[in-house]
Amino acid sequence: MPIELIKLVPWIPLLGAALCGVCCMKPVWRKAAGPISVLSIFIPFLITCGVYSAAKHLNDTQQVQTVYSWIGVGEFQVNMAYFIDPLTMVMLFVVTGIGSLIATYAMGYMKGDRGYARFFMGVSLFIFAMTTLVMADNLVLLYLGWEGVGLCSYLLIGYYYDKPFAVAAAKKAFIVNRIGDLGFALGIFLTYMTYHTVSLSVVTDMARHAVEQGFDPTTADLWIPFLLMLGAFGKSAQIPLHVWLPDAMAGPTPVSALVHAATMVTAGVYMIARLMPVFQLSPYALPTVATVGGVTALFAGTIALCQYDLKKVFAYSTVSQLGYMFLGVGALSTFGGIFHLFTHAFFKALLFLTAGSVMHALAGQLDLRAMSGLRHKMPVTCWLMFAGCLALAGFPFTAGFFSKDTILAEAMVRGTGEHGSTLFFWLAIMGLATAFLTAFYTFRLWFRVFMGPEHFEMGDDDHGADDAHGDDHGHAHEPHEMPWWPMNAPLAVLAVGALFAGLIFSGWMTTNIEESTAQPAVALNIQTDPQTAPAYEIIAVSDQADTHAAAADSHADAGHGDDHEAHRAHGIHVLLKWVSSFIALLGIALAGYFHWLNRPLTDQIAKRFSGVVEVLYNKYYVDELYDLTIVKPLRRLGHGFYLFDQFVINGLVMTVGYLPRLVGWSVRPTQSGQIQGYGLGMVMGMALVALLVFKWAF
C-alpha cells in the first residue's frame, strides 16, 4: 500500500463520528451507530497494517506527511502534518487495534442503551483525537489531539449525565487534566521560543545533536522537560495528579477499558518517549520522571489492595502500571516503557471488559464482598479474566512478565555498577515490591469473584435491562454468560494477546524503538563538569538502554558499549527474571491462600489491622487532603469574589439603575389620572408663561 494512505487514518474515525452524530437524530438509525463506529476504527487498523512495511523504509522527507497548512502567522508555520516512524506505527497498532476490539465489545455491552449513538460518536471522536496525537509532527497538533482526548474523556465519563457522581467525576477529570495541560502549553511556548519551531522531528534532532556533541544546559533546557512532564503527569494520572483516574470509572466500562486504561492515559508515556532527547537535555528531568513513576506505582499498588470496587481495583492497578512505564522511560529504557504500554493495553483492556461482563451479569454490582464463586455461572468470563490477571501479575512468559521485567532490570542496571545511582536502585526495589503487590491484589480479586462458595447479590442497576437480552429475561434472575458475538470473541483475541504478546512482539518492538526517534541519545564525548555531572552519568550508561535479551546485539551498533557493562546488564536481566517470577508466584499463592482457601483468617487479619485497611480504603485521604488544601480555599476565595461582586460591583450598578426610579417615584403623584387635574395644570402653566412673557416682554 502507498504510504500516503496513512494520512486517512485520523479522518476516517472523524467521519465515523459525524455519521454517528447523524444517527443520533432518529431512533431507528441509532442501531447503525455501533457498526459504523467499529468500521471507522477497523479500517484505519487495516491501513496501518498495510503501510507498516512501507513505513519502515522512509527517508527523512517522506517521514513527514503534510495534509494541509493549518496555521501560518509570519514565520510561525504549523501544518496538519503527520510524522511517521516505527514508534508512531506501534502506537497506531495499539490505538486502532485495541480500539476496534473494544468497540466491538461495546456493541453488545451498550445494546439497548438510550445514548447508544452518542456513545459511539464519543468513541470514534476519541480515536480521531488519539490517532492525531500519536501521528502529530508538531507540538501544536499533538496538543490538539491531547486536548481532544481530554474532551472525549470528559464526554464519556459524564455519559450517564443524569447521575450526579458521573458528572462530578467528569468535571474532576477535566479540571485535573487542565492543571497538567497548563504546564504542557507553557512547555510548548518555551520550546518555540528556544528552538523557533514546534516541529517534533526538528526539535528532537536538535536535542539529539546537542546531547551527542556535549552541551551546557541552558535555563530553557532545564525547564522545558519539567513543564512538558506536568502535562504527562496529568494525562497519565501520576502523583500528584492521579486523583481523577479512579473516579473516571463512572463512565461505561468499555470507556474505562479504551480511554482510561489502554490508550488515552498512555499519552503521557508516549509524549516523553517521543521527546526523549529533549528530556535528556535536563539533568534532573528523567530521574524526576522515574521517581514519580516508581513512587506512584507503589502508592497506587497499596491502595488497590484494599479496594472493594471491582473497577476501582483495576483503576488503581492502571495508575500503578503507568507508574512502571514512567519508571521505564525515566530509566532511559524507552523500549521498556513503550513495550509495557503495548502489553498493558492488551491485558488491561481485557481485565476491564471482563469486569464489565461481571458487572453486566450482576446488574451493576461491583462490590467484591457481594460476589463469590461465579465460575460456574460465567465460565468463559472467568478464564478470560484469569488470562488477564496472569499477565497483570507478571506470571512467567505472559505479556506483562517481559515488559515489566525489562523496566525493572533497566532501573536496576541504572542503580548498580560503577556509575550506579542509589535513586534508581531503590526505585527498582520499589518496583519489585509493587510487582508483589500487583500479583497479590490481582488474584485477590479473581479468587474473590470466581472461586469459593457460590454467592451473589444483584445490583440495582437497570442498565441494559430493556432489550440487551433480546427478551424479557431481565436482571432480576441469575447471572449469565455473555454471548460470543459481539462480546466474548474480541475478549478471546485480547486474551491471546495478554498471554503471548510479550513473547511474540519482543523482538519486533526492539527494532521498532531503535529505528524511531524515541531511542535515547548517546553522548559521544563525555566531559565531567562537576555541576552537571549527574546528568552525564546517566547519559553515560544510556547505551545500555536496550540490553534486553532480544536486543543484545544493539550494543555493537552503539559503537562504544563496553563488553563488561553489557555482560553485567545481561546478568541483571536474567537475575531479575528469576526474582520477579518468584515474586509473582509468591503473590499469587498468598492471594490464593488468603482469599480463596482461608477467607475467615483474612477477615481476622483485616480486623486486627483495621487502621491500615481504613487508610488504604480511603486512598491515603489524598482526596480529602486536596479538598482541604485546594478545593475549600478556592471555594472560599470564590465566595469572597461572589460577595464582592454582589455588594460592591452589583451595588454600583444597582445604584445607577435606581436613580431614575427615584426621580420617577418623586414626580409620580402629578399623574393623577384625572382630566380636571391635567386641565388645571395646563391652565396654570399657560398662566405662568403668560405672566413671564408680559413681565419681561413689555
Added chain:
Amino acid sequence: MPLNAIDSLALSHFLLTGAVLFCLGLIGFISRRNLIIMFLCTEMMFQGVAVSLVAFSRFHLNDTGQTFVIFVLTIAAAEAALALGLVVLLFRRKKTLDALAWSDLKG
C-alpha cells in the same frame, strides 16, 4: 345706521365677550366631571376664540380671520360628532359619565 351702531362698539367689547366665553368654558371644564358637560365646555372655549378672531378680522379689515373661523367651525362640527361618539362608547363601558371613572393612567 346699523353700521354706525356697530361702529360705536369698540373692539374691546368683542374681545371681552370672547374672553368671558373662553373663561366660562375653562372653568366648566376644570370644575365639572360629567363628560358631556366637559365636552360642551371645550366647545364654548372654541367659540370664545372664534369670536376674538372675527373681531380682529373686522377691526383690521382683513378676511383671513373670518375664513379661518369658518374652517375651525367645520372641523369643530366633525370633531363634535367624533367626540360624542367616544362619549357614548365610554358610557357603554362603565354605565357612567363620570370622568373620574377613567383614571387608569394614574401614576
